[in-house]
Amino acid sequence: MADATLDILIGGGGYVGLGAAVAIKDAAPHLTIALVDAAPEGVWMKDQRASAIAAGASRMLDRLQIWDAILPDAQPINDMVVTDSRTSDPVRPVFLTFGGDVEPGEPFAHMVPNKSLVGALRQRAQDLGVEILQGETVEDFTRTGPHVDITLGSGAKRRARLLVAADGVRSGLRDKAGVKTVHFDYGQSGIVTTVAHERPHGGRAEEHFLPAGPFAILPLKDNRSSLVWTERTREAENLLKADELVFETELEQRFGHKLGTIEVVGGRRAYPLGLTLAREFVRPQFALCGDAAHGIHPIAGQGLNLGFRDIAALAETVVEADRLGLEIGSLAVLERYQQWRRFDTFRMGVTSDVLNRLFSNDHAPVRAVRDLGLGLVDRMPGLKSMFIRQASGLPGRDGPRLLRGQPI
Template sequence: MSDAARDFDVVVVGGGMVGAAFAAALSGKGLSIAVIEAREPARDWPEGEIDLRVSALSRASQRILERLDIWSRVQVLGSSPYRHMHVWDAVGGGEIHFDSESVGQADLGHIVENRVIQLALWESLEQLDDVTLFCPGAISDIERERGRSHLLFTDGRAIECGLLVGADGRDSLVRSLAGIETEGWDYGQRAIVANVRPAEWHQETAWQRFLPTGPLALLPLADGRCSIVWSATDARAAALMALDDQDFSNALTDAFEARLGRLTVEGPRAAVPLRLQHAKHYVQHGLALIGDAAHAIHPLAGQGVNLGFLDAAELVVALEHAIGCGRDIGGLWALRRYERSRRGDNMLMLAAMDAFKRLFSNDHPAISAVRSLGLEVTDRVKPVKRLFMTRALGLGVDLPPLAAP
């Protein structure tokens, strides 16, 4: 390895929401940290403009951002609490309703634009003396030897580290160059994202209707609009994307049963291909994967970034433990602690969301009747319903310190 390369204890490839949160959480532990990101987040945007990409943050994710001292900045930039969740089946007609008051909470979570979360985290990183930002920056290759990584930039620069953290998304270059295989499958679906204005108030409710071609979700925004995530088969998504705004709004209103009156699309639309993907290993000597680099999940429950934040928090716990014991932070003794704490839980969540997707995409009359009955029964049996809500809110006890109540 080159003697000229700058040396860091930890290098994070990917300064998006999860990678930035990890770097911020690791700061102050006596380590030198580098974050490599292709582009800076947007610093400002036109008033009234809503980004197409939003996240439904759980209470656990909110606590992480609070403890990183950036939640107040997120609120200034813009967040939208939701207090209810209403889910129903298009074929069988079963429904279930969740209310934050029933579990003694002010809300069920917050809808926040991804760019808001990333900007708040990025501003925090810029103030940290132990974090060096390489932005714009992109790597072309990684040379690894005895657990150490030598990273080559596309512009010829090079840096080295004892621990390389891949937070570079579901098409992770770090994971690919490390030779870590994934398992999973394409869903043959695309998620159409857009912002719409309902004729009636959204009631601070996250709405979801399960259609045979995929779920349709409406997420409430503070200004009265809603962000939609409409998952549909590739053919159906292509047909919907080809419609003009008026016809798309008509199709959307029909698909939603006009529960909030007419839904009028405002601004652009985008369609993202969906797949389930899980890394066979999260760690190697001197390397760890977090967030979408480790797992990609169907968006029907909005759990992607929440799982990623928990990855980041658990990896910090593992590294703190190694530091406290005088062990190598890049050693498998430390990193397997992280993998054990997260891979099983993530696998269960991926499997659960996959099962929901398959169950509600089936329009066989018998299956439709059973699942609708299940929704109705769950809605009436309060202990079961409360269990679902506790899990979704991130109120469980088995959480890393950054996320724990």
């Protein structure tokens, strides 16, 4: 066991696990880090989804020498429009518009293919000397004094000063640690696919609030758009089973004809939607990160960016503790990370929950009130700028330095 002692072992090989490994290793190269990725080799290359990366996250990725590898595939979001209508309405009036820059020449977000993001993170992690245990799992772990003794699925043993759980919203590591969650199932599923269209989108993102849930059109390179289409779970299941003609007819009814002829060019998949918040983010020698700590509705497009904020906060907490000679896995150290992230996560979870409940219905009085509210916001530039600043993920004065593009 002594020969296999690590400073940090991270469970989860997605963008959060990789990002945490890179952020810590970049600032503290002497720390030994291993990452356990349960997925088979190369499976990330098959991911056809795309994600919105806010300005704060892109600044962090630039600081970590990753952004240049992603940039050729990144589509800036230049502006955004919000509508509220029924699926059958012939016209969808625009109630709210947002400009896309947080600073001159800096969009508040980019759309990036997931495989480009994960590929760049994996390459940087390997360049820094992070050990990636592919096709491996964490079978069990126990705390032994200032260490965690870890048994891997292969039977191998590891010991670490800190175990980071970044294994998704259904985190097995969170369950093994005994951390309880608050969970609500919305009875909705998010259908994700990609379409090609005849006319250019101009970098415009659109969010159409429909009775079953939001229908988001997010711009990609090469006259393509990524769709996040919220439907009631049963209807989503029927749509996935439907033949191409039925699926594309339903899709076109929601997408409209403004960009000309559309064609589905990516696979269609659906994911159950709910709200999951961990009651604790840390235990001695143990920390939750990303969706293992919080899973929220995609209505605000902030799920991935909450994970990046976790990365920035955890990396700064661990690296500064190490520089001071403190035990990086002690509860006293990890409490700073929890205090940093808990309120922001709770606030965003509540915000997405309220927005989904407010807009995923067809009650006439509710519709009238929310449309009035959207119209008022559209006429208040100061309030719109505040919303854009929030969506950009840029921190305040006391926020993690990586999100400002500064070194730890």
